[in-house]
Amino acid sequence: MAVQTIGHAPASSSHKGMSPLRRREAINGYVAILPWFLGFLIFTAGPMVYSAWLTFNSWELITPPRWVGLANFRFLLEDQLFRTALWNTFIYTVVSVPLQLLIALGVALLLNLNIRGTNLYRSLIFLPSQTPVVASAMLWFFIFSPTQGLANAGIGLFGIPPQRWLWDVNLVKPALIAIAVWAFGGAMIIFLAGLQDIPQSLYEAADLDGATPFSKLLNITVPLLTPTIFFNLVIGLIGAFQVFTPVYLMTGGGPGTSSMMMGLLIYRHGFEEFNMGYASLLAWVLFLIVITLTIIQFSLARRWVYYEGDRD
Amino acid sequence: MDTHVSPEVKNLQGQRPLMQDHAADDTTARSRSLVVPRKRRAVVVHLILFAVAAVSLLPLLYMVSTSLKARGREFAYPIEWIPNPAVWRNYLTAVETVEAMTFFANTMIVTTLTLVGGILTASLAAYGFARTRFPGRDFLFMLMLSSLMLPYMVTLIPQFVLFRELGWINTLYPLIVPAFFGGAPFYIFLLRQFFRGLPTDLEDAAKLDGAGFFRIWWTVAMPLAGPALATVAILSILHHWNDFIAPLVYLHTRDNWTLALGIRLFRDQYQVLFNLTMAYAVMMTVPVFTVFFAFQKYFVRGITISGMGGR
Numbered sequence: 001m002a003v004q005t006i007g008h009a010p011a012s013s014s015h016k017g018m019s020p021l022r023r024r025e026a027i028n029g030y031v032a033i034l035p036w037f038l039g040f041l042i043f044t045a046g047p048m049v050y051s052a053w054l055t056f057n058s059w060e061l062i063t064p065p066r067w068v069g070l071a072n073f074r075f076l077l078e079d080q081l082f083r084t085a086l087w088n089t090f091i092y093t094v095v096s097v098p099l100q101l102l103i104a105l106g107v108a109l110l111l112n113l114n115i116r117g118t119n120l121y122r123s124l125i126f127l128p129s130q131t132p133v134v135a136s137a138m139l140w141f142f143i144f145s146p147t148q149g150l151a152n153a154g155i156g157l158f159g160i161p162p163q164r165w166l167w168d169v170n171l172v173k174p175a176l177i178a179i180a181v182w183a184f185g186g187a188m189i190i191f192l193a194g195l196q197d198i199p200q201s202l203y204e205a206a207d208l209d210g211a212t213p214f215s216k217l218l219n220i221t222v223p224l225l226t227p228t229i230f231f232n233l234v235i236g237l238i239g240a241f242q243v244f245t246p247v248y249l250m251t252g253g254g255p256g257t258s259s260m261m262m263g264l265l266i267y268r269h270g271f272e273e274f275n276m277g278y279a280s281l282l283a284w285v286l287f288l289i290v291i292t293l294t295i296i297q298f299s300l301a302r303r304w305v306y307y308e309g310d311r312d
Numbered sequence: 313m314d315t316h317v318s319p320e321v322k323n324l325q326g327q328r329p330l331m332q333d334h335a336a337d338d339t340t341a342r343s344r345s346l347v348v349p350r351k352r353r354a355v356v357v358h359l360i361l362f363a364v365a366a367v368s369l370l371p372l373l374y375m376v377s378t379s380l381k382a383r384g385r386e387f388a389y390p391i392e393w394i395p396n397p398a399v400w401r402n403y404l405t406a407v408e409t410v411e412a413m414t415f416f417a418n419t420m421i422v423t424t425l426t427l428v429g430g431i432l433t434a435s436l437a438a439y440g441f442a443r444t445r446f447p448g449r450d451f452l453f454m455l456m457l458s459s460l461m462l463p464y465m466v467t468l469i470p471q472f473v474l475f476r477e478l479g480w481i482n483t484l485y486p487l488i489v490p491a492f493f494g495g496a497p498f499y500i501f502l503l504r505q506f507f508r509g510l511p512t513d514l515e516d517a518a519k520l521d522g523a524g525f526f527r528i529w530w531t532v533a534m535p536l537a538g539p540a541l542a543t544v545a546i547l548s549i550l551h552h553w554n555d556f557i558a559p560l561v562y563l564h565t566r567d568n569w570t571l572a573l574g575i576r577l578f579r580d581q582y583q584v585l586f587n588l589t590m591a592y593a594v595m596m597t598v599p600v601f602t603v604f605f606a607f608q609k610y611f612v613r614g615i616t617i618s619g620m621g622g623r
Contacts, residue, residue: 032441035433039433042493050470107364134596135575142378142590143371193612280469
């Protein structure tokens with residue numbers, strides 16, 4: 001949509017060639033976006049360039065930055081903790097996001113049937129996703145108590161002995177994933193909005209054909225929902241790859257390094273050990289991974305995302 | 313009834329060709345036969361939704377219930393869902409044992425000022441993008457959109473360096489000042505879409521009356537943008553109320569802390585005091601839920617468009 005507006009702007013118009021009225025308009029426009037643009041330069045673009053430079057430096061904040069060439073890069077290649085963090089973040093992302101979306105989609109489809117009480121269900125199911133992240137982190141920290149928390153009480157009903165959850169190398173990642181999945185309400189709300197955009201006439205037409213609910217789901221709902229699924233997937237992956245607060249508050253990356261994530265590793269290097277150069281490099285690696293994943297998704301999208309008549 | 317089905321739908325169906333005659337004859341019989349299964353289906357759907365709602369809410373109920381337990385009773389088994397006695401005093405104790413009022417004041421300062429700065433500068437930029445033409449506009453707009461995808465962690469370290477140079481570490485400035493430079497790219501995007509959708513009649517009339525661009529923005533466009541501004545306001549408030557990492561990085565002494573940082577403080581030398589922690593968590597959560605139920609429409613719209621839910 002944004003691309004289309006290019007047509008409005010006069011191609012390569014210079015200030016000189018403008019009428020006074022147009023020049024006035026252009027000046028107004030520049031002034032209007034100036035606060036944002038300055039902010040972009042000062043708080044985004046400038047820092048990005050600066051942190052790119054920092055990746056070639058060693059800097060502990062006390063003494064001035066010292067140029068070390070590729071030393072940070074060499075360290076990165078041998079850094080076992082980086083590999084662990086990358087792997088953990090990857091596992092966390094590729095399990096939690098699809099699981100979250102699957103449940104969100106399923107519940108959204110049920111809510112979209114508009115049975116009585118739908119509004120209440122929707123509101124209640126949405127609440128976990130809006131619980132402040134620090135509150136939910138402390139809550140789940142308590143739920144996953146190795147003694148008698150809610151989680152152990154729950155599995156106790158099925159005769160399963162108490163587990164150590166966040167203190168168990170094998171269970172800490174599934175536990176963190178479960179917490180993320182619990183907050184599926186945001187994705188669900190987005191799916192509901194997408195479902196409401198599907199023209200009712202398609203279903204009515206399909207009804208006349210005697211289509212079964214399942215074939216309507218498969219042939220109308222899912223194809224027309226693919227843009228929404230795509231949106232949720234992109235947003236979800238970007239978000240999950242940056243996970244920080246729950247890990248910081250609940251596990252600190254442990255036990256051992258079994259829940260060390262990229263976000264936490266960057267924080268540790270940057271703000272606990274003050275290896276600003278190496279932390280910048282890690283942040284850039286995270287950025288490049290997120291960008292690559294997003295680009296891959298956009299290029300795969302052509303194969304499965306259905307844009308209705310390519311309207312625009 | 314019109315039995316015509318457009319070719320697209322047939323394609324979507326992707327199935328055997330229509331049997332129109334048969335379908336028409338069959339209509340009454342089919343609708344009758346559907347009555348019973350539909351009711352049964354509703355029951356099944358109710359059951360599933362009820363189960364999902366229960367699983368969603370159980371942890372939150374556990375939070376409330378724990379917040380009312382006497383110290384040492386948090387782990388009592390079987391779980392006391394309705395604590396007896398209910399220690400309402402935990403809420404007061406939680407506020408008193410940490411500097412909760414200070415945290416609250418700081419959070420309010422940050423939330424309010426970022427709201428004002430964000431709304432003003434984001435709507436101005438959005439109005440500029442929506443209603444003026446200038447060389448480079450579309451490039452700049454794309455640039456802004458692409459910055460949406462930037463992980464927060466990437467700019468955090470160099471921004472920290474910047475604010476350190478400015479002497480702003482352990483002040484609220486790093487949390488507040490950036491909001492006065494366009495709020496967040498997403499707010500600009502959302503408001504720009506809204507302004508573009510507005511009919512231009514009123515603005516044209518104001519222009520004829522001799523009003524300038526900025527006057528029209530402030531007196532004509534902004535009053536019309538109520539719903540969009542409400543959506544942005546909710547997103548902004550939520551973000552700053554919930555934000556943990558920026559306060560963690562910038563605020564070092566407790567007199568500057570925000571509410572989110574304070575939640576870790578409830579512990580004695582052995583363990584976390586979960587009843588007080590949960591009371592504090594409830595106090596942080598209730599305002600969010602209240603805003604949700606009071607302004608559900610704008611709230612949902614904000615989450616829908618931004619995709620911020622759950623993170």
